[in-house]
Amino acid sequence: MTDILLTAFIFLIAGVVAVPIASRLGLGSVLGFLIAGIAISPILSALHVDVVSIQHFAEFGVVMMLFLVGLELEPKMLWAMRAKLLGLGGGQVGLTAAAVMLAAMVFGQPLTVALAIGLVMALSSTAIVLQTLGEKGLMRSDGGQSSFSVLLFQDIAVIPMLALVPLLALPELTEALSHAAHSDDGHGASLSLVDGLPGWGVALVTLAAVAAVIVIGSHLTGPIFRFIAGAQLRELFIAAALMIVIGIALLMSLVGLSPALGTFLAGVVLANSEYRHELESDIDPFKGLLLGLFFMTVGAAINFGLLFDNFALILGLTIGLILVKSAVLYALAVIFKLRGADRWLFTLGLAQAGEFGFVLLAFAVTNGVIPGDLSQILLLIVALSMLLTPALFILFDRVVAPRFSDSEAREMDDIDVQSNIIIAGHGRVGGLIARMLRGCGMAPTVIDFSSAQLEMLKAFDVKAYYGDACRPDLLHAAGVAQADLFVIAIDDKDRTTELVTYLKHHYPNLHIVARAHDRNHVYDLWAAGARDIIRETYDSSMRMGRSSIEALGYSQSQATRMVDAFNAMDRKSMLQVAQHYDPDIPAMENETYLASIRDMREDWESDLAAQMQAIMSEPKSGTKGPKA
Structure with a gap:
């Protein structure tokens, strides 16, 4: 028990310290977790911690992530974005995978291994790119919206990739893994619903499992949550949400499919459910913790001896990957008529490999598709490309964007x-x-x-x-x-x-x-x-407040006067506080500004309360106002 607590404490303290520092430096949370794993790697080695076993457990965070991705994918939204999803997203994944596959074959890799490498390297970092675009206010730009479309397609594409990877298994690797499994447990037996069945039987059981997921999502989730609601315990909602996700993942595993495939499908089915937001809020904390643990185990498992022994090769391959992806992205940006800085934002922002690459690599090794020694090199390439992402955005901010500001000015419309x-x-x-x-x-x-x-x-x-x-x-x-x-x-x-x-x-x-x-x-x-x-959002909030007061039984006149009283107090207080605000001093460090709020707040609140009570004490008569 002490060993487990010590290991948990090491991982938690590493994440709590490293992630905020990385975020402040503009590196993002994913890189923060990777750096935390790298930092504690010597400690884990000294304590003989089985990082691989922890990583297998933490991979369930990916299953939860894909369930949440499925919840966000309403069919109407996907249909509205179909042009960019299939054009930009499909083009990027297909062309990049093909280019990387050809390069891998040039380096002497077999076709199946090369294809698996191409799929791994075709993905970009959703977590890093979306966070960076949001922090820089670039999400609404043409380049930002196009990047989002590609990342969304990549997240969806992970599902068929997970289904395809086991079909690429090399016989010699599969046999070696089978022998290893037998030697570990003595018999190699595992729970399965399809072992020993003929091909048509496997197909029928698999289709039945997928149908069961759809039925559970469409018809059983509602009654389950309504039944649990009778107990009025928040903990039971959380337990039910975990039960659904884990149960679907288990069912997929029993029929030989990827657990992520089943949970993603269940998420899509539940996208229009009344319990969608409940499921999101219940699952999200577990997803975040497990994904953070997964990325820390990736960082802790990095083979630095291999990196330093082959530094020139790995750095060269990483830069080569970035250049290949940049060429594909730039070509697509030209085809889809992205211009100027947006074109380069799209090109540089998505040029790295992504966190799902770690997942696919682990999955490929487990299924005998990619040899373990090669996966170590590929893991280093993925991690290094992600570590270089902040540098790509700095290149865009300081070199590319300023140069294109002039050319964009010449392309601006003439105002006649x-x-x-x-x-x-x-x-x-x-x-x-x-x-x-x-x-x-x-x-x-x-x-x-x-x-x-x-x-x-x-x-x-x-x-x-x-x-x-x-x-x-x-x-x-x-x-x-x-x-x-x-x-x-x-x-x-x-x-x-x-x-x-x-x-x-x-x-x-x-x-x-x-x-x-x-x-x-x-x-x-x-x-x-x-x-x-x-x-x-101020006026709409005032109108919603007025409607809320009316819904409690007060008249339109009372509700309007109460909102007017709040509005007058708010405007007066803002004018007074504005005199003490200094834009050059952070608000929480401006003592004069904070003191003015503290000194005047009591008077404001007491005056407002008196006005409100006077209005509320009047008879509740009259008609309610319109809500539109």
Whole structure:
């Protein structure tokens, strides 16, 4: 028992220390777990810990991950994204796998081994890329959306890959693994529903198992959760969620299929279930812990002796992989008309191997597809390419993006018609504002930096201009010097603040309506000079609050006055606090700012409570207002 506790403590403390440090350095959580595993590798070796056995246990985190991926894949969403999924995603996986397979055959690998290597290296790191794109605010760009489509296709493609890999097994490796299994347990027997059955029997049992998964997901999950709800114990919901996932994985194992295949299929079936979010919230913590443990075991299992003995070869193969994937991605970016910096973001962002590569490698070795010594070299290539990913994004930020800013400026639309109203951004906020103003007979000049968004607008004959609204030359061409109103609806906090600062400095009399993402962003915009600031979710929250009060039995008049009282207090408090906010000092380190909130908060809350109580004490009469 002491040995187990000590091992668990070592893994936990390594993850708790390494992951936050890696995240702060911009390396991401996956690399943090890998580095943690590398750091504790000598300790585990000294304690004679069986890292491989722990890794087999932790691989169940991958099964849970694919179950959650399946839950997110609603059929309608997949159908809407079919062009990019099949074109960009299918093209990237197919072309990269083929290119790597040919290279492996040139190095003397058999066809089946080369194909398995191609499949492993075709995948990119979903965890690293999505986290980095989100942190840099690039997810909504054309390059970011295209990257997401490829990563989504890769996550789906893992399922057929797991089904295909056992079919590539080498007879000599399979025989060796069989002998090893017999020597380990004395008889090599294992539970199976298909052992000894003829081919047609195996097919029937397998189809029955898949049908059972679909039936369980479609018809039994609801009654099970409704039955458990009667006990009103959160722990039972968690136990039921784990029971479903583990039970389906077990069923797939008994018929010789990949457990991940079954859980993924179950996730897709449950994507439209009323219990989808319950399942996600229950499974996600276990998935995160087990995946973190899996990546730490990968880091701990890295053969550094092999790396240092073959450093030039492994580094060369890693760089070669990145170059091959970059060439394929760049070609697809050209075919699908990604331009400028978006093309290079797509190319460099996905050029590494991914975390599912570790899973496929372990699966391939277990099934006698790839020899163990070769898998060690491939594991090093996957890990090293992931470690180089932050450097690729730094290359994009500091070298590629600045160089393409000028060329993109030359490719921006010529604004031939000027208006006294300019709207920067035509997304979910700017689009509604533009429609409203056009409904009033006005003709605002709309500027947006997403070519995909503008292509969509063209289909509806809506006039908008492609360009970066933060560029002074474009603003001049749009007639900002003669404009009366400038609406900033950009979905980027920093760029919004930057644009407000520029406009207030050069056009102090221009009326600016600025979109704020949250309360702190309001203070940033106020410090930059904006005075007409709209929090993007504030008004909808006020309306939802009013509807909530009415639903409790209060009249429309009472609900409206209560919301008005809260709104007045909130606006007053924000104006007072804004005087003490300094954008150059982090909010939690600005003692003057924090003290002003503490000093005024008690008065604000007591005044608001008195107003609310006065309104609530009135008779609950009158009609409820509309909810739309």
